[in-house]
Amino acid sequence: MTADIAFTHDEGWTPVSPRLITARRITLLLAYLLVAAAVVALILIPAVPRWIPAVVGVGAVVVLVWLWWLIGRRVRSFGYAERGDDLLVTSGILFRRLVIVPYGRMQLVDVKAGPIDRMLGVTTVQLHTAAATTDASIPGLVPDVAASLRDRLAQRGEARSAGL
Numbered sequence: 233m234t235a236d237i238a239f240t241h242d243e244g245w246t247p248v249s250p251r252l253i254t255a256r257r258i259t260l261l262l263a264y265l266l267v268a269a270a271v272v273a274l275i276l277i278p279a280v281p282r283w284i285p286a287v288v289g290v291g292a293v294v295v296l297v298w299l300w301w302l303i304g305r306r307v308r309s310f311g312y313a314e315r316g317d318d319l320l321v322t323s324g325i326l327f328r329r330l331v332i333v334p335y336g337r338m339q340l341v342d343v344k345a346g347p348i349d350r351m352l353g354v355t356t357v358q359l360h361t362a363a364a365t366t367d368a369s370i371p372g373l374v375p376d377v378a379a380s381l382r383d384r385l386a387q388r389g390e391a392r393s394a395g396l
Contacts, residue, residue: 244313244315245311245312245313245320245322246311246312246313247308247310247311248307248310248311248354248370248371248372248373249353249354249372249373249374249377250307250372251352251353251354251372251374252307252310252354252371252372253303253304253307254352255348255349255352255354255372256303256306256307257300257303258348258352259348260296260299260300260303264292264296267292268292270288271285271288271289271292274288302325305325306323306324306325307372309322309323309324309325309328310322310323310370310371310372311323312370314384317334317335317336317392318332318333318334318335319332319333319335319359319368319385320332320333321333321359321368321369321370331368333359333361333368334392335385335388335389335391335392336389336392337361337362337363337389338359338360338361338385338386338388338389339360339361339362339389340359340360341357341358341359341360341382341385341386341389342357342358342359342360342382343355343356343357343358343375343378343379343382344356344358345375353374353375354371354372354373354374354375355373355374355375355378356369356370356371356372356373356378357369357370357373357378357381357382357385359385
């Protein structure tokens with residue numbers, strides 16, 4: 233399989249849930265509450281010239297709009313494909329990443345979700361292998377899909393490692 237084919241969500245590739253976009257954007261807005269508090273603090277300090285909070289506020293809004301757009305693009309870049317002997321996980325926009333995890337090398341398949349993820353009905357499947365550099369995660373899966381994927385991967389991992 234060539235790198236160009238690996239990064240498209242064609243036949244065999246499964247994209248993540250678009251709910252992940254909403255979850256990441258809510259997290260971004262919560263982080264921006266701190267930025268807004270910093271701008272308000274700058275406004276309330278009499279020694280700070282008025283143009284400084286204005287510049288910081290405008291810069292923060294520009295970065296917020298850019299990150300808002302980037303989250304949508306980044307989430308749409310996630311995907312995975314189950315093959316006969318391994319699992320492919322792809323992500324990234326500018327710097328694309330393709331992780332190939334052989335089923336026989338999997339030691340642990342973990343499903344996790346934070347409070348915002350649970351509220352929106354998305355989870356992350358985390359794959360752990362003997363080599364820390366090949367660990368991979370698939371965020372933004374619906375809980376039923378994540379549980380099914382976890383069970384399939386664990387079953388395939390046990391079957392492949394039993395033959396070692």
